[in-house]
Structures are given as structure tokens and as C-alpha cells.
Amino acid sequence: MTSIFRYLRPVLFAAAFSCMGGSCSCVSGAAGNAGEDVQGESSAGVTRILLDKNSLELKDGETARLAVTVFPFGAEYDSLEWTSADTSVASVEDGLVTGMGNGTTLITVKAGGKSAGCEVKVRCDFRIDELRVDSPSMGTAVRTKVVVPGIAVGANSVKCPVMYLLHGAYNNADSWFRIRPDLGEIADRFGIIVVCADAGNSWYIDSPLDKSSLYETFMTSELVPFIDSRYPTVADRSGRAITGASMGGAGAMYLAMRHSALYGAAGSMSGALDFRVSSALTGMLEPILGSYNSHADDYYNYTALAQVPRISDGELNLLVDCGTEDFIFECTTKFHDELEKHGISHTYRLRPGVHDDAYWKVSLLEHIVFFSEFFNKAE
Numbered sequence: 119m120t121s122i123f124r125y126l127r128p129v130l131f132a133a134a135f136s137c138m139g140g141s142c143s144c145v146s147g148a149a150g151n152a153g154e155d156v157q158g159e160s161s162a163g164v165t166r167i168l169l170d171k172n173s174l175e176l177k178d179g180e181t182a183r184l185a186v187t188v189f190p191f192g193a194e195y196d197s198l199e200w201t202s203a204d205t206s207v208a209s210v211e212d213g214l215v216t217g218m219g220n221g222t223t224l225i226t227v228k229a230g231g232k233s234a235g236c237e238v239k240v241r242c243d244f245r246i247d248e249l250r251v252d253s254p255s256m257g258t259a260v261r262t263k264v265v266v267p268g269i270a271v272g273a274n275s276v277k278c279p280v281m282y283l284l285h286g287a288y289n290n291a292d293s294w295f296r297i298r299p300d301l302g303e304i305a306d307r308f309g310i311i312v313v314c315a316d317a318g319n320s321w322y323i324d325s326p327l328d329k330s331s332l333y334e335t336f337m338t339s340e341l342v343p344f345i346d347s348r349y350p351t352v353a354d355r356s357g358r359a360i361t362g363a364s365m366g367g368a369g370a371m372y373l374a375m376r377h378s379a380l381y382g383a384a385g386s387m388s389g390a391l392d393f394r395v396s397s398a399l400t401g402m403l404e405p406i407l408g409s410y411n412s413h414a415d416d417y418y419n420y421t422a423l424a425q426v427p428r429i430s431d432g433e434l435n436l437l438v439d440c441g442t443e444d445f446i447f448e449c450t451t452k453f454h455d456e457l458e459k460h461g462i463s464h465t466y467r468l469r470p471g472v473h474d475d476a477y478w479k480v481s482l483l484e485h486i487v488f489f490s491e492f493f494n495k496a497e
Contacts, residue, residue: 163193164230171236174225176208176217178242178272184213188229195230202226206273208238219272242271244306246295251315251344255335262341263291265305265312266349275350277357279493280311281486282337282381284322284362284369287402291316297475298482308490313345322369323420325406337369338377356496359489361385361437363478364446365402368393371422371436371453375429383435383492387481388444388473391422391453396446423449426456436464437488439481441471 170185186198200210207221215225217240225236244267250259269276285293291314295301305312320333346353360381362370367389374384393399394417400410407416418424436457440450454466465488471477 163190164195164232165189165193167227167229167232167234169227169234169236173237173239174215175239175241176215178217178219178240178268180217182215184210184215184225184227184236186213186227186229186234188232193230197229199228200225201228202238207240219274220269220276221274242268244268244302245271246302248291251341253332253336253340255332255340256330258330260315260317260336260341261291262313262315263295264314264345264349265302267306267309267311269309270311270350276309277350277352278309278311279352279357279359279489280313280345280349281305281489282313282315282341282358282360282370283482284360284366285314285317286362286364286366287319287321290318294482297479301482304483304486308486310486310490310493311345311349311351313341315341317369319365319402319405321365321403321406321420322373323406326416327408328406331406333369334373334376337373338380342380352493352496355380355382357382357493359383359385359435359492361387361485361489362389363387363481364390364473367391368422368449371438372420372425374434374436375422375425378429378433381434382496383437383489385437385485385488386422386439386450386453387478387485388440388446389422389438389449389453390446391449393417393421395448395452399446423453423456426453426460426462429462431461431463435488435492436462437467437485438464439467439469439484441473441477442468443471444473444477446473 166189168187174182176182202208202210202223202225204223206219207223208218209216210225215238220240220242222239225238226233247264249262251262252259267278270278283294294314317333320331322333322337324334325331345351358381360370360374367386368391370384371386371389371391374381390399393403400417407413410417438450438454440447457464
């Protein structure tokens with residue numbers, strides 16, 4: 119009976135000690151192998167070390183304490199020696215582990231020739247940056263919001279694909295965050311950097327009349343290089359997509375077809391792909407194109423519809439969708455017909471809906487899934 123009690127006593131103590139850390143699972147092991155006992159002669163009487171956890175998950179900057187039990191009680195040893203196999207992932211001091219960046223490391227504690235290990239996985243939270251991006255062509259700085267997924271944050275960041283998400287008329291860089299308040303969480307889940315830039319009512323073209331409105335130049339020659347230089351991006355067309363709603367859908371297709379060396383995929387949600395179908399559209403374009411009666415050719419030449427002959431089949435992965443009750447539904451059907459006429463493969467989706475946030479809230483997720491499949495195939 120005495121020998122049984124003497125055997126159980128340290129085990130019971132260790133279990134109680136472990137529960138102080140919020141978990142009752144214990145592990146002992148050799149450095150480099152969580153959960154594996156170290157065999158060999160003891161130094162200063164230490165026969166075994168237990169940690170209260172064999173694995174731990176932290177966020178960047180988060181801390182957790184590991185509790186240690188040394189056997190037998192009262193064994194002599196100089197000190198506990200703590201180490202992290204990769205200090206860029208997590209650091210450790212006196213058992214306090216701090217997450218530092220994305221990745222996995224092994225935290226090891228040693229005493230008297232024995233050791234135990236705990237595998238630590240660290241993941242950074244996504245963040246949303248608000249920037250002002252210089253535009254030398256327009257002599258201004260453009261307000262831009264960037265969703266950075268957690269895997270693209272920190273010292274061990276992973277290169278991520280980028281989706282340029284264009285807003286509609288009378289909107290700005292905040293618009294998509296209003297339509298989808300969970301945009302940050304979605305981008306984080308798919309591992310995609312999302313870029314939303316203010317573009318006013320520019321229609322994402324270089325205005326032939328207003329030299330302070332050169333948004334084709336900004337989007338393609340200034341914003342893309344800036345994003346690639348500042349963030350860990352897949353910096354080629356295989357990791358770059360562009361989409362938007364209404365004016366943004368028109369702009370996304372216009373830019374993608376004119377700059378297919380930059381973008382590998384493009385989408386349009388309820389896009390104004392042919393300005394001429396509605397007097398409401400032509401009226402909005404007068405400040406940058408002039409009156410429709412005087413500049414009728416430009417009202418075609420600056421459309422996404424007019425750019426279709428520029429691309430060949432398979433050059434871009436295209437997704438076009440629109441609500442069947444949308445007041446510019448005809449834009450999408452004409453664009454679809456033009457793609458068909460030129461033999462350009464594309465995904466074409468129609469469903470009930472009007473020209474509003476409720477429709478685009480659903481469409482955006484469909485576009486992200488579509489682009490994610492494209493990015494995954496390109497890897």
C-alpha cells in the first residue's frame with residue numbers, strides 16, 4: 119500500500135499543477151519531440167519532467183504560461199532552461215510563451231539532463247490598413263483600404279494573391295465594408311489580400327477632358343506596384359484579380375481587358391458595361407467625357423464592351439453576373455453576347471435581384487470563391 123501511494127503522489131500533484139494552466143493533459147519529452155520521454159542517466163537526481171501542455175495555439179502577441187513538474191520532488195538541479203526552436207514564431211521566458219508571428223515552433227524546458235517539449239502554433243489576426251497612395255499622374259494621394267489576412271502578417275508572412283475590389287458611383291473605399299461588414303473575416307479565411315481604393319465617379323478611365331481624373335493610370339501603373347512593394351503578394355497575373363459592382367464592375371472589366379498582363383481574372387457584378395443603354399449612365403459620365411451628343415464615340419470607346427476584341431479566349435478567367443430585375447440588366451446581356459461572338463469563354467450567371475447592396479452582398483462571396491479557385495489552380 120505504501121509503495122502504491124508513493125507512486126501515485128507525484129502523479130496527483132502533477133495533474134493538479136497542470137490544471138492551473140487551464141488544461142489537464144501532461145507531456146514529457148526530449149528536446150525536439152513533444153511528448154517523448156528522455157531516456158538515460160539523471161543528473162542531480164532528476165528522473166523526469168512534465169509540462170502541463172503538449173501543444174498550444176496562440177495569436178500574435180498573445181501569451182500563455184507553461185507549468186512544469188520535476189520528478190522526484192526535491193530533486194536537485196541548477197535551473198530550468200527554456201528555449202524556443204524558432205524565436206520568430208514564439209519566445210519564452212521562465213515558462214511565459216509569447217506569440218510572435220505565423221508558424222510552428224517547439225518550446226523546450228530542460229533540467230538535470232531531462233527535458234520536455236510543447237509544440238506552439240501561432241497565427242496572426244487579419245488587419246485592415248487605411249493608406250494614402252501617391253498618384254504622380256494626378257498630383258494627389260488616393261485613400262485606399264487594404265485587408266491583410268493573418269497569414270500575410272508578421273515575420274513569417276506568406277505571399278497571398280490580391281483581389282482589387284472596385285466601388286460603384288457615388289461611393290468610396292468604405293463601400294464594400296458597409297455591404298459586407300465581415301469582409302475582413304472572409305479575406306482572412308480565403309487568404310486573399312483585398313484592396314479598395316477611392317475613385318470618385320471616375321469610371322476608372324483616364325478622362326480625355328479632366329487631367330485630374332486619370333484612374334486607369336492610377337489603378338494599373340501606380341496602385342498595383344505600390345501594393346506589391348508594401349505587402350507579401352503573389353506579384354504576377356496568376357495572383358491578381360479585379361472585380362466590382364456597377365461602375366466598379368464596368369471598371370474591372372475595362373481595366374482587365376486593357377491590361378491582361380496584370381490581371382489573370384476579372385469579374386463584374388451588375389456592371390455598367392455599356393454606358394449607352396441608359397440616359398442615367400450617360401448623364402453621370404458628362405464631367406469626364408463631355409456631352410453625349412458631342413462625344414458619342416467616346417461613350418462607346420471607353421466601355422468594357424468595346425474592349426472585348428482585345429483579348430483572346432482563355433486569356434482571362436471571367437465571371438459576369440447580374441440581377442434579372444436590374445435597371446441596367448441589358449448591359450450584362452450585351453456584354454455576354456459580345457463575349458460569345460468573339461469566342462471568349464466566361465462564366466455567366468443571372469439570378470433574381472435588383473441594383474442594390476443586398477444583391478452585391480451575395481455576389482461578392484461568389485466572386486471570391488471564383489477567384490480563389492483560379493488562384494489555387496495557378497499555384
